[in-house]
Amino acid sequence: MVSNLAKISGLIYVSGDDGISSSNISKLLEMNESDITNSIDKLNDNLSNDPDSPFTIIKYDDKYTLATKEELDSIIKKYIIDDDEISLTQTSLEVLTIISYNQPITRVEIDDIRGVNSNKTIQKLIKQGIIRVSGHKKVPGNPKLYEVTENFLKLFGISSLKELPKIDKNLITKEEK
Structure with missing residues (x-):
């Protein structure tokens, strides 16, 4: 017989990068959300206290997912940088900042704020899974709207956009006059 801990752990594992909410787990296992x-807290304690486990459970946007322990960040970042999977240039960081603080936002709006074309950077960030198309703006031409993904949150070690540092909005928006 498989324990509830094993079932919960299995559901978090198979949910992958999308994660799974406690309400979804509750429905699937017919358990109350506080249990x-x-x-999940017990599972996370077990993972945290096991020196041979590379995993921890994190919560973001009310969903749980497996992640690697913080202690492994340096080796993982080295792998990512060496493997060229995710490399963030100054331009990429500028575009990510504009999107994260103004989402959903169109490419033209991003370009207006930056003063230069951002198309290539946007395509690279989509390919890396850090941003995505979230819909289309209801204006002539129906331009795509962009927003950051859960991968953005994971990459920067935050669980929601509310954790972004407070900055002067005038630096990353274009005010209408």
Whole structure:
């Protein structure tokens, strides 16, 4: 017989990068949400205290997912940089900042703020899975709207956009006059 901890762990594992909410786990396992939360805390304690486990459970946007322990960040970042999978240039960081603080936002709006064309950078960030198309703006031409993904949150070690540092909005928006 498989324990509820194993079932919860399995569901978090198979949910992958999308994660799974405690309410979804609750429905699937017919358990109340406080028991789910307590079980996830216990699982996370087990993972944290096991020196041979590279994993931890993180919560972002009310969903749980597996992630690697913070202690492994340096080796993982080295792998990512060496493997060229995710490399963030100054331009990429500028575009990400504009999107994260103004989303959803169109490419033209990003270009207006930056003063230069951002198309190539946007395409690279989409390919890297850091931003995505979230819809189309209801204006002539129906331009694409962009927003950051869960991968953005994971990459910067935050669980929601509310954790972004407070900055002067005038630096990353174009005011209408």
